[in-house]
Amino acid sequence: MDNWKDKVYELYFVEHRKINDIAKLIGKSRQSVSAFLNTKNIDEEKERRKAVSKIKQRESNKANMRRVRREYKSSLIEYALLKRQHIIDVNVLSRERHFCDI
Numbered sequence: 001m002d003n004w005k006d007k008v009y010e011l012y013f014v015e016h017r018k019i020n021d022i023a024k025l026i027g028k029s030r031q032s033v034s035a036f037l038n039t040k041n042i043d044e045e046k047e048r049r050k051a052v053s054k055i056k057q058r059e060s061n062k063a064n065m066r067r068v069r070r071e072y073k074s075s076l077i078e079y080a081l082l083k084r085q086h087i088i089d090v091n092v093l094s095r096e097r098h099f100c101d102i
Contacts, residue, residue, distance in 0.1 A: 008033055013045060 004026050011017045011025065019037070023030040 004028060005036055008036055009040070012037055012042070016049070 007026060008022055008028075011022045012019070017025075019033050020030055023033045026033065
């Protein structure tokens with residue numbers, strides 16, 4: 001087996017690198033790296049990577065939803081405080097307008 005093929009096999013299956021990264025490191029085209037890997041029956045590795053990616057995506061979605069909910073709650077609190085301050089300011093200005101003539 002050629003030296004670059006051994007290196008590709010090691011980078012893909014041991015270090016779990018992507019095909020584009022391997023092609024850049026080896027100096028071969030992405031198509032030739034992919035063609036070599038497809039001759040090695042890489043279905044199990046693809047399924048493993050899909051499962052890992054799915055788990056990462058779920059965790060990312062959970063984290064994003066937590067962040068959105070936290071921001072929503074804080075925006076409601078800010079809105080309530082701003083509305084309360086507005087009512088106070090309106091009352092102060094209203095008193096000044098009505099009682100300034102006395």
